[in-house]
Amino acid sequence: MRFTLLMAAGVLAAGVGLAACSSGGGSQAFPGAQSVAPMSHSGLQFTVVGVRPDKVSCGSGYITCVTVGKGAPGKAKICVQTTTGTCPAPGTWTWKSKVLTLGGKPYKAIKGKIKPNPGDPITDTLSTKKKLKNSHGKVKYEQEVMACNSSSSCLTGYVGIATK
Numbered sequence: 001m002r003f004t005l006l007m008a009a010g011v012l013a014a015g016v017g018l019a020a021c022s023s024g025g026g027s028q029a030f031p032g033a034q035s036v037a038p039m040s041h042s043g044l045q046f047t048v049v050g051v052r053p054d055k056v057s058c059g060s061g062y063i064t065c066v067t068v069g070k071g072a073p074g075k076a077k078i079c080v081q082t083t084t085g086t087c088p089a090p091g092t093w094t095w096k097s098k099v100l101t102l103g104g105k106p107y108k109a110i111k112g113k114i115k116p117n118p119g120d121p122i123t124d125t126l127s128t129k130k131k132l133k134n135s136h137g138k139v140k141y142e143q144e145v146m147a148c149n150s151s152s153s154c155l156t157g158y159v160g161i162a163t164k
Contacts (some may be wrong), residue, residue: 012091026041027151029129029162035160043082043083043084044080044081044082044083044089044155045080045081045083045084045144046063046078046079046080046081046147046155046157047063047079047080047087047145048063048064048076048077048078048079048080049077049078049079049087049121049132050077054160055135056138056139056160057137057138057139057162058139058140058160058161061159062076062139062142062157062158062159062160063076063078063098063145063157063159064076064158064160065159065160065161065162066126066127066141066154066160066161066162067115067137067161067162067163067164068110068127068132068161068162068163068164069128069132069163069164070128070129070130070131070132071104072150072164073082073125073126073127074125074126074161075119075123075125075126076123076124076126076159077122077123077124078114078121078122078123078124078145078159079120079121079122080087080093080120080147080149080155087121089120089149090149091120091149091150091151091153092118092149092150093118093119093120093122093147093148093149094117094118094147094148094149095114095117095118095119095122095123095145095147095148096145096146096148097114097124097143097144097146098112098114098143098144099111099126099141099142099144100141100142100144101140101141101142102140102141102142104140107141108155108163109128109130110126110127110128110132110143110161111126111127111128111130112124112125112126112139112143113125113126113127114145117146119145124143124145126143126159128163132163132164133163134163134164135162135164136162137162138159138162139160139162140162140163141160141161141163142158142159142160142161143158143159143161144157144158145157145159146159
């Protein structure tokens, strides 16, 4: 009984805390944040903070899209957000990523770097040292991004990559 009361009090306190931090009404709690197609798990999703990095043709299945070229990295600021609009989501978030072809095979010519790690929000920088064939704004590769918090809840999404 005592454990149940403590648990209920904890859930209530967490709910009040989230309600106080969120902006309500469907707007973003983080100014300039743009919602994207949810890669949801336990009421969490990725969102892009600020303006989209560039004008790549980006499908709804991506968190965002960037263009990468030799000496011209693509960057995006990404946050784990609760469905109530709280960004960053509570907890310590550790990130992993890998770049893949659209067929799902590893692609080594483009490297992803996430900073800070752990952190939330993070800056995701994609770069290459090789000259790549211009994709003319079309996504040719994707970065699989995984964020896991201290309570072992993980979220996976994709960043589309065009080349120049």
